[in-house]
Amino acid sequence: MPKVTVVSSFYNEGWHVKDTLDSILSQTERDMAVVCVDDGSTDDTLACLNAYRDCRVRIVAQANQGLGAALKNGFADADSDYLAYHEAGDDYRADRLERQIARLEAEPDCGVVSCQSRSVGVDKSWTRETRPEATGAADTLLTHNPFPHSGTLYRKSAYDAVGGYRAFFRYRQDLDLLLRLSERHAFAVVPEILVTVLRHSESVSVKPAKRLLARRYREFAVYCASERRAGRSDPLESFGPGAALMRPRSRLMANEFAQEAMKASWRGDRDSARTFIAAAIDEAVTARGLAATIGTHVPMLPQMRAAYQSLRRRAV
Template sequence: MAHVSVVSVFYNRSKWVKETAESLQNQTYDDYEILLVDDGSTDDTLEQLKQFEDHRTRVITAPNQGFVNAINNAIDQASGDYIAIHGSGDTALPDRLRLQSQLLDTRPDVGVVGCHSEIVTLQSSRPPFVTGSSFDGDAREHLLKHNPFHHGEVMFRRDLFYKVGKYRPFFVCAQDRDLWCRLSYHTKFVVLDDVLYRKYAKMPGSVSADPHRLLLQRYLSDFAVFCHSECLDGRTDPLDRYGLQGALTKPPSRELSKSLFLIGSRFAADGDLDNARTFYRHAYQESGYLPARVLLFVSQSLPQLLLWASTTYRRLLRLTQKRTAADSKP
């Protein structure tokens, strides 16, 4: 029996196994187990994972069943009081498990704890940056506007996970936002000030690297928030009440439009006008968001102007980030 169970699900990420596994095995904490899950990979991910099996590390494998089913099944096999999720390919800094479990040990009112994270964007000249907003308290209202965590940085109480019914498979690539919403009725959340996690953005096969999955993720995340808002107002969760058809009850969302618009602008800044147009179109169709309609028109009629404006903005942003990083150095 371990106090903390770390669960990390891999699918076709063999070259990222070593960094993740070594970071988890080199923690400044002793009372934990590691469950490395191969979700039916077609490359040599399973063979790479098996190289790290030891007294603390177990490898679980099964035919491909998708991330949500794979992680639910892995947690069913865990022995820990606390579950630490870990993104495949990401890195846990040495004190992660110790500080997060210490918080849960000393704060019985807290059931979910995250941290600040360093973000490394692959295949990009953008410098690494730290993200995360410190938080401590009731997250029910906060979750209507913000997801306080990256999924892989979180540790939560296993008994609460089962109390709310685990991850819901409907949410595919927004399972974390839905879980946090449901957990928020039963416990407080904390985001530690410490940088304890390194996340690699736009990793091959990830949601952030696949425009189609990213679009789906935004719609599902928005529906999770709608379900949450219905419950906050004393109504039944639409997914529980109507099943899959509950998604049809979601009204247009200006917040979703803004999110899709910003993603489209990032694609434009990278010179990817096809995906920029796709996100601008969805942003406008969702709630008639006028800025999206304007940039959709510009991307179709004056594409070079949009590319120039986006490139200029990105350069100014990078200069600002570099100056901020330089000013923060002792």
Template sequence: MKLTIISIYYNRQNYVEESVNSLVSQISNEYEVILVDDGSTDNTLDELNKFKSENVKVITQNNFGFTPTIKKVIQNIDTDFVAIHGSGDVSLAGRFDKQLAFLESNPSYGVVGCYCLFTDILTKENVSTFGHNIDGDAQFELLNYNLFTHGEVMFKKSFYDQVGGYREQFKFSQDYDLWLRMSAVCKFHTLKEPLYKRMINVDGSVNSNAQKLYHQLLFSEFAKYCHRNRLANGIDPLDKFGMGSLLAFNLDRSALIKLWKKSVLEGQDFLIYCPKTFLSCLFRFSIPLLSPFSKVISKLFGKNRV
């Protein structure tokens, strides 16, 4: 086996069929798919079990959470490459062959993404196309934003192991923290074609929940804080001081602006869980005033369209 494709599900019974079909339709004798039911309370496990085969394994467990689960799965595989696939998302035809071919042909590269279609799960409409064009050293560009959506990525396991893999302290933004650390040991690349559909407006997803979104922002900014320290003095605060390193971390104004922009564009208050400061209160007051003009404002803000 060369490649392991991993997808972790929690209460996604209605999204299993299309999502997993997009994986099994692409597997070969050199690929395996591992599907994990993370303690679902609906019929997700029954839906996953329909796909069991020689190259498709189904694991069920208590609800341990995404990061500990994916870390454990990767620890127990014996392939050179790992592809992530978000539960409910769709990997388009040719994704795995093309990403694997790139990584095998370019040994100094460890992480490869692709363009993504952001697709409304209710209407199946492709809302936008997302992609950051990267080819090479990503250490400084990653300080500006996460280059990839998690599910589009394939990486080389040797580089993953070199940096210690996912860190369980990151309940959210675990992928961003991993890419930041892997950027010190390998190059990154984006395949310039849409090979992945990321579903939006999914019940329970981070992007539809204000509290989860705020926590994701905190972890994302903390990952960047650790990376800046590694670049400046070679020390990772989390590795050296544990969770005590959070005491020296402050959420800056740019992070609040990100949530404010999302709130205005989507007409929903994602700042509700932020600390109440003059700036956050001002931003929250402006959301209902500006949201009716979201189409015009989106042109001013710009989006990651390709």
């Protein structure tokens, strides 16, 4: 039985396969099983996975179902003590798994251990560091998730106790899992940067439409957590996917969508702006939403944007 199972999911990411597996298999912790899930790729991803040679690597191919289902399937047969996810393209520090396993072995009450992380743009033009704190994780997760998905290790017994990943969550599946884990188990954090997260052109943080969907999934995960913490049943467990329609509307999210609409409009991306405006109005009618609606339809806005960019170029 391996000590740790690492799952990585790929969708049309053949160019990431070798670097991703090299990063996982170069860990100082050698006692591992690696499960690679091809989530219905239409490029050469599956061929690249099958071409990789290492006895610790197992390939699972499935029709495209999203990351939540891919991870649930990837971990389904794991028989190790610890579980970890590695996002395609991310890079582990060589001792990441060793350090985190040692932390969980030293703290048997902990069910989850994470770490600090560094995010890097695909063109290496920017970096950002995140330094989460384990204290108060259950409350922190209700407002934001500072724990890097690729930098978090789960004790398998804790993972199994809460039911693992839920296939419904195509986005923010890690938040949903962490919220459920935080209600039963303590968290720990290794106070060092153990993972570098690659933000490429298809990342959720880059694509406006994906950000919109991810924000909705996040709000639903928090709604489910709030219901559980109030002593009521989990809506997703009780009512299935239709429970997403029961989530209370959010003025905060309406304003966030309106802000995204203004940004898209200023960039000249009217289609994205209209999408965010529709999402904002669906949540609540707010002053910011009305301002975004007006701003998106002002005929002079593209000319104003062009003039602004011209002034910036002259200033430089």
